[in-house]
Amino acid sequence: MSNTVSQPTRSVKIPGPDHPITIERNPARVVVSLAGRTLADTRNALTLREARYPAVLYIPAEDVDMTLLERTDHATYCPYKGDCAYYSIPLGGERSVNAVWTYETPYDAVASIKGHVAFYPDRVDAIEELDVPA
Template identity: 75%
Template structure:
């Protein structure tokens, strides 16, 4: 099932052939890159899409945006919409375009609005801690 986007980009609705689910992540998530804590949240979302690995999305309010730098890189997903990227300068070359966000996600994935995701291989770690863990 497709509809057209104002920019004539195809829009696809998740379905049995390409399921997408979004649920609250049960753990506290701490993202580290370039030796710094980039994000620390108890409100992360897990997005599972078709056969891809699950992706953790962190609310922007729980990300230290001063450690990120917006880049000109952009991609498009017919299920989620236009995607913008950030680099993590402290992570060096590895941190280039290491973070992505859908600023105006399509309705099917609306919960990921104002959330950021991180490429695991471009950062130091995405740690899953018990939700009641005290930050140290």
């Protein structure tokens, strides 16, 4: 008799022509702000483009003021990227609940987003892509 708890089987999908995912370094300086505070400021953001969804900026956690975020119990699953964890931004009140997400152990196809977080644009005041001097 085994003491292991069985987990529901989750499908894992590989990006391809029917559901493409590309990840590229974003050359801009990316600044995320809320309530007059800078949440993130980086020159190392990644732009993830997935199928027909809007592009998403993933920002290295080391360039985010994580002290302004609060981990929540909310979690989702993406068959292309894996398990997703969330953070709220107390500065933003109800509007900023589960405003930030991260794939802590992403699938191999999107491994480069490990250690990065993304912000919902409508739950912060601004996500700016500023020109980088040549």
